[in-house]
Amino acid sequence: MTRLRIPRLAVGLAALSIITAACTATESSSTEPLPAPTASASGNVRFWHFFTGREAEAIDQVVKDFQASHPGVTVKVSTGQDDEKMRQAIAAGKGPDVGLSYSTDIVGNFCSTGAWRDLQPYISRDQVDLNQLAPVVRAYTEYEGVRCSMPVLADTYGLYYNKKLLADAGYTAPPKTMSELTEMAKKLTTFKPNGDIDVIGFMPNLDYYENSPAHWAPHWGAQWFTDDGKSALATDPAWQEMLTWQKQLVDFYGHQKLTKFSAGKGDEWGAANDFERGKVAMMLDGEWRIAFIQADKPNIDYGTAPFPAADSRPDLYGGGYVSGNIIGISKGSKNPEAGWELIKYLTTDTGAIVKLANGIKNVPTTTAALASPDLEVDDNFRTFLDIFAHPSSGTSPSTKAGAEYQNLFGTWLVKWQTDRATDLAAGLQGVAEQIDDSIALAGS
Amino acid sequence: MTTVALPAVFVPAATRRLARTPAPLRRKRRKHRLFVLALMAPWLLGFCIFFVYPLIATVWFSFTRYNLLSPPEFIGLRNYTFFFTSDPYGLQSVRNTLWLVIFVVPIRILFALLIAQLVIRIKRGGSLLRTIFYLPALAPPVAATLAFCYLFNPATGPVNQALAKLGFGVQPLWFSDPALAKPTLLILTVWGLGDVMVILLAVLLQVPVEQYEAAHLDGANVLQRFRYVTLPFISPVLLFAAVTGVIQMLQFFTQAAVASSVASGVAPVGGGLGERLGYPDNAMLTFPIWLYSKGFASFQLGYACAMAVMLFVVSFAFAAVLLRKSRVFLYGAEQA
Numbered sequence: 001m002t003r004l005r006i007p008r009l010a011v012g013l014a015a016l017s018i019i020t021a022a023c024t025a026t027e028s029s030s031t032e033p034l035p036a037p038t039a040s041a042s043g044n045v046r047f048w049h050f051f052t053g054r055e056a057e058a059i060d061q062v063v064k065d066f067q068a069s070h071p072g073v074t075v076k077v078s079t080g081q082d083d084e085k086m087r088q089a090i091a092a093g094k095g096p097d098v099g100l101s102y103s104t105d106i107v108g109n110f111c112s113t114g115a116w117r118d119l120q121p122y123i124s125r126d127q128v129d130l131n132q133l134a135p136v137v138r139a140y141t142e143y144e145g146v147r148c149s150m151p152v153l154a155d156t157y158g159l160y161y162n163k164k165l166l167a168d169a170g171y172t173a174p175p176k177t178m179s180e181l182t183e184m185a186k187k188l189t190t191f192k193p194n195g196d197i198d199v200i201g202f203m204p205n206l207d208y209y210e211n212s213p214a215h216w217a218p219h220w221g222a223q224w225f226t227d228d229g230k231s232a233l234a235t236d237p238a239w240q241e242m243l244t245w246q247k248q249l250v251d252f253y254g255h256q257k258l259t260k261f262s263a264g265k266g267d268e269w270g271a272a273n274d275f276e277r278g279k280v281a282m283m284l285d286g287e288w289r290i291a292f293i294q295a296d297k298p299n300i301d302y303g304t305a306p307f308p309a310a311d312s313r314p315d316l317y318g319g320g321y322v323s324g325n326i327i328g329i330s331k332g333s334k335n336p337e338a339g340w341e342l343i344k345y346l347t348t349d350t351g352a353i354v355k356l357a358n359g360i361k362n363v364p365t366t367t368a369a370l371a372s373p374d375l376e377v378d379d380n381f382r383t384f385l386d387i388f389a390h391p392s393s394g395t396s397p398s399t400k401a402g403a404e405y406q407n408l409f410g411t412w413l414v415k416w417q418t419d420r421a422t423d424l425a426a427g428l429q430g431v432a433e434q435i436d437d438s439i440a441l442a443g444s
Numbered sequence: 445m446t447t448v449a450l451p452a453v454f455v456p457a458a459t460r461r462l463a464r465t466p467a468p469l470r471r472k473r474r475k476h477r478l479f480v481l482a483l484m485a486p487w488l489l490g491f492c493i494f495f496v497y498p499l500i501a502t503v504w505f506s507f508t509r510y511n512l513l514s515p516p517e518f519i520g521l522r523n524y525t526f527f528f529t530s531d532p533y534g535l536q537s538v539r540n541t542l543w544l545v546i547f548v549v550p551i552r553i554l555f556a557l558l559i560a561q562l563v564i565r566i567k568r569g570g571s572l573l574r575t576i577f578y579l580p581a582l583a584p585p586v587a588a589t590l591a592f593c594y595l596f597n598p599a600t601g602p603v604n605q606a607l608a609k610l611g612f613g614v615q616p617l618w619f620s621d622p623a624l625a626k627p628t629l630l631i632l633t634v635w636g637l638g639d640v641m642v643i644l645l646a647v648l649l650q651v652p653v654e655q656y657e658a659a660h661l662d663g664a665n666v667l668q669r670f671r672y673v674t675l676p677f678i679s680p681v682l683l684f685a686a687v688t689g690v691i692q693m694l695q696f697f698t699q700a701a702v703a704s705s706v707a708s709g710v711a712p713v714g715g716g717l718g719e720r721l722g723y724p725d726n727a728m729l730t731f732p733i734w735l736y737s738k739g740f741a742s743f744q745l746g747y748a749c750a751m752a753v754m755l756f757v758v759s760f761a762f763a764a765v766l767l768r769k770s771r772v773f774l775y776g777a778e779q780a
Contacts, residue, residue, distance in 0.1 A: 084740055084741055088512075088740060091513055091743075109511075109743065113511050113513040113743070114513055115513055194608070194613075196599075207708065207709075207723075208709075256614075256617065259598065259620050259621070259724075260598045260615075260617060262620075262709060263597055263598040263599045263600075263707070263709065264598070264599025264600045331513060401742060402742065402743070408532060411532075411725070411726060414622075414723070414724055418622070418724075420725060430532075434530075437526070437530040437532075438532075438742075441509075441526055441530075441744060442742070442744060443509055443511075443517075
């Protein structure tokens with residue numbers, strides 16, 4: 001009986017393996033010829049984006065305008081969708097026609113795996129001029145020559161400072177160098193009677209709100225990868241300079257107190273945000289905070305400025321981290337033509353871009369929208385438009401492993417800022433090796 | 445049947461048995477087998493679709509580079525070798541999971557047994573206490589973990605505020621401290637021990653009172669009565685609790701994921717869950733969480749499948765060894 005069972009089992013396993021292999025993804029044909037541009041795209045478009053609340057309402061307004069100008073298209077919007085869910089849905093064949101992501105870090109993964117379609121055939125066919133986009137924006141919306149996404153407004157990062165707290169401490173202007181930031185942060189910090197931090201001048205923890213190595217890197221000129229694609233964490237001295245500066249400020253406060261302060265922080269996306277409730281004097285944040293403050297606490301006396309530059313690189317002052325929302329057509333889209341019409345409208349129609357930029361206070365990405373007289377610009381928002389245009393502004397690179405290189409670094413940084421890792425050079429070397437291994441596993 | 449004409453020495457034993465069985469009986473047996481098979485068909489179908497097929501698919505994918513969108517690319521044992529040689533957090537996730545197995549399982553059973561013994565002895569209000577101790581087990585894991593995150597928040601939580609009022613100058617950081625994160629999870633799981641307590645309570649109520657009386661007459665003290673009367677009787681249930689507890693801990697995900705996500709305080713809009721798991725310093729990065737992160741945040745499905753295969757093998761081995769080694773421990777079942 002045993003002799004009979006083994007072949008049967010083997011045959012069964014082989015059959016199941018074949019079925020398994022047959023049931024998995026196959027290469028999609030990306031070379032299908034596109035139909036001629038249609039005067040009126042039609043049908044339903046399932047549109048997923050990550051915005052919620054007030055920002056989602058602003059998106060809805062623009063989508064309504066699109067439907068009014070494209071009466072044959074019905075857009076079904078799903079709000080609050082994250083990238084992981086979207087990626088899983090696309091893989092399962094249940095993804096949206098059009099997806100909007102907040103993170104440019106996914107571009108490498110989405111373009112290289114085909115999760116989002118190559119838009120170049122549509123762009124070429126409809127003669128969309130990509131030169132209307134800033135170079136940094138063009139760069140973060142494509143990967144290795146594959147343009148699978150288009151930009152829907154950009155995000156830039158700068159310094160928010162509480163004018164009243166600064167004035168009370170005798171300051172009339174925000175810091176421009178890291179030394180100035182350190183000095184002011186110490187002076188602006190107040191403690192409770194039990195020694196806990198009450199108001200912090202500047203929070204140096206790299207996992208606090210928008211603090212992250214990616215958002216800080218442009219201010220030290222730190223590079224993520226070498227020209228041959230290997231991690232530059234251990235070889236670019238800017239990383240050591242950045243983390244040495246950060247650790248000195250962490251040590252001033254004590255990581256226990258910082259962890260406790262951080263544990264009590266308010267919701268980043270609401271009125272309980274620490275800056276909005278006066279618990280932080282200076283903070284790195286994106287331009288969208290202007291709209292949040294306007295909605296939550298319009299009476300805060302605050303200012304914006306470029307984030308300070310490293311002492312060794314004063315030439316970098318004025319720049320900052322640039323990222324943005326990206327939009328693409330899913331691999332399994334049932335109506336890519338209408339999806340492309342929606343994308344084209346949201347990313348190239350000046351009226352739509354300006355309306356959306358005014359609604360959620362993001363930076364427009366086309367030259368026409370940036371120059372539009374309808375764009376509402378006050379002094380605080382002007383800061384971010386200047387950062388966007390600054391030559392030293394930059395973004396983080398895309399990889400086939402997505403943002404894993406940032407996640408690995410971020411995990412090690414928790415060790416660094418809590419004294420669980422003390423050898424900076426060895427730590428950076430270790431993380432660099434992890435990053436190289438991880439990207440190799442992903443298939444580079 | 446041509447085999448009938450052959451010399452018996454050349455006929456396989458099974459065929460000889462078939463040949464000796466009368467035809468009507470064989471038909472009856474076949475009919476009976478088909479009937480049994482028909483009755484089992486729904487279960488068999490579900491077993492094949494939801495267990496056998498996924499298991500074989502997982503084993504196959506574990507030898508591939510697979511991101512769900514592109515066709516799997518066969519890479520041999522590379523996923524397995526990567527785990528043991530290059531994965532920065534793979535072995536840490538194993539250590540965290542083993543910590544939970546070693547500490548949470550016995551402590552939960554011990555506390556559950558103590559509480560069950562306590563409750564069974566209380567004459568008045570026993571049923572109320574039973575309900576109180578069992579209620580936490582009914583709380584959804586996500587809600588319970590959120591409540592604990594609130595209670596143990598280092599800055600605003602009532603626990604630290606109470607400690608401050610009691611004069612403790614430096615209060616613990618609980619879920620935010622890499623050294624205390626897992627012990628805080630232990631407190632959470634012990635709080636929800638009602639499921640173990642209730643089955644221990646049931647078996648304790650069945651221990652024959654005469655045996656206690658006899659032991660008492662023989663001069664046995666409380667500990668001896670527990671050692672020689674109670675323990676043998678409840679040992680099968682203890683073994684059941686241990687086996688299911690170990691398997692639960694090997695698959696421990698929800699509470700650690702929620703606690704690390706909430707304690708990290710990072711809420712990147714649109715980023716998904718994967719990037720926040722394991723906080724602080726990967727102290728709460730259990731093996732299933734790392735598996736999830738690799739599979740559904742990094743989309744390295746082939747690698748995640750290799751991890752799943754390893755988890756399956758270890759779970760299976762754990763259960764098998766525990767059951768085999770515990771046969772001696774189970775003498776109480778036979779006596780009972």
